[in-house]
Each structure stands twice: as C-alpha cells, then as structure tokens.
Amino acid sequence: GAVVSQHPSWVICKSGTSVKIECRSLDFQATTMFWYRQFPKQSLMLMATSNEGSKATYEQGVEKDKFLINHASLTLSTLTVTSAHPEDSSFYICSAWGDRTESAGELFFGEGSRLTVL
Amino acid sequence: GDSVTQMEGPVTLSEEACLTINCTYTATGYPSLFWYVQYPGEGLQLLLKATKADDKGSNKGFEATYRKETTSFHLEKGSVQVSDSAVYFCALSDQYGDYKLSFGAGTTVTVRA
Numbered sequence: 535g536a537v538v539s540q541h542p543s544w545v546i547c548k549s550g551t552s553v554k555i556e557c558r559s560l561d562f563q564a565t566t567m568f569w570y571r572q573f574p575k576q577s578l579m580l581m582a583t584s585n586e587g588s589k590a591t592y593e594q595g596v597e598k599d600k601f602l603i604n605h606a607s608l609t610l611s612t613l614t615v616t617s618a619h620p621e622d623s624s625f626y627i628c629s630a631w632g633d634r635t636e637s638a639g640e641l642f643f644g645e646g647s648r649l650t651v652l
Numbered sequence: 653g654d655s656v657t658q659m660e661g662p663v664t665l666s667e668e669a670c671l672t673i674n675c676t677y678t679a680t681g682y683p684s685l686f687w688y689v690q691y692p693g694e695g696l697q698l699l700l701k702a703t704k705a706d707d708k709g710s711n712k713g714f715e716a717t718y719r720k721e722t723t724s725f726h727l728e729k730g731s732v733q734v735s736d737s738a739v740y741f742c743a744l745s746d747q748y749g750d751y752k753l754s755f756g757a758g759t760t761v762t763v764r765a
Contacts, residue, residue, distance in 0.1 A: 570755075575758075577741070577754075640698055641698070641753070642695070643696035643697070645695045646695065
C-alpha cells in the first residue's frame, strides 16, 4: 500500500519551545491530510484537516495558533506545536488521502510521533 | 455527534482461538464503517470496511457485518495467529464522504503461541 512517513517518531522538548512534526506521502500525491491526537488508552481525536495550498480547517476546541499546520506541497504537511507545555504531550498521527484513494475511508496513516514536553 | 464505542482491552488469546471485538456506533444518517489495525511500530492500516447496512467486510480471515438494527460492526476471526497481535480500531465516516473518521479507543490484542 501507499506509504506515509512521519518524522520525528519521538521528540522530547523543554516547556516553551516549539516543535515541528513532518508528514510525508512517499509514493503518492496527498491532496488532503488529517492530523490526529491520541491520548493514552483513548481514541484518535481529529485536530485539523489540511488541503494542499490552503489554510487548514481546525476542529472545534483545537487552538489554531497553538497547532500550526502547513500543507505547502502535495507530499508534505507539517504540524508545529508552538510554545509547548506538558499538557501538549501526546501521540500525534497524520493520515493522507490522495490520488491513490478510490473511496472514502481509504486513508493512509503515518507511524505517529510521540511528543513529550518537560 | 458521531461516536464509536468499542470493547476495552487488552485481550490476550492463545493461537487458534476465536476473536471477537465488539463495536457499536452512534451516527445520524448512513455512515460507512471501518476496522483499522496497527501492528507494532507501524501506522494504522485499513483492515476492512462496509458502506451500507448488511454489508460484510472481510480481509485476512477477519469479518465484520454492518448491522443497522443494532448499530454494530463487530470484528471476528475464527482462528487467530501470533501475527494478529496488534491494536484494532473501529471507525466510522459520515455519509458526506469528507473522509473524516471518528475512531473508537482501540483494543490491544495479544496472541500467544
């Protein structure tokens, strides 16, 4: 199947710093990417939807100034957690839909990035 | 809003045992239903799906039937293998086809040899 890669797979940072997570579609063009957040033993929570070349659409309750999403090309979306705090520690997962998807739900997921803020 | 409730884990089984993971949903309209699997160290992968009532999705020996009357989409496998050890997520997308998925909490399954 299609490959979506996230980097870094884990990151530890100090409180107040910003962290960037990349999501790349390696063998297809991803016109739409989704960013999820997963808390321990909880379901994936959709944070935002990003379409290439346009502003991301954030879900209710997600701070757009806190979680900056950029989808500048058809193969790359980035999530930047600005001024990170310990409560931002979580597992962040991206998924992509693109020219290899034939029907709804056939999304391709990255491996996830674990952020720990000290 | 739409939501998915699935059986809590972890679930530990012996090889060749039967596996059932319960999943129920709440949604308006006619959602599509999915099971995703996440093997250790990998991203989520689509395991199977069903897009309308009474459809049965199947893949790799797993099956799930879309039951509108009971709003359920239980995952079943008759004989599990060690390689089936993974986290399984039930999910739905609404009828509008915008690819937004609502996920269950995930069920960790461990199969022992």
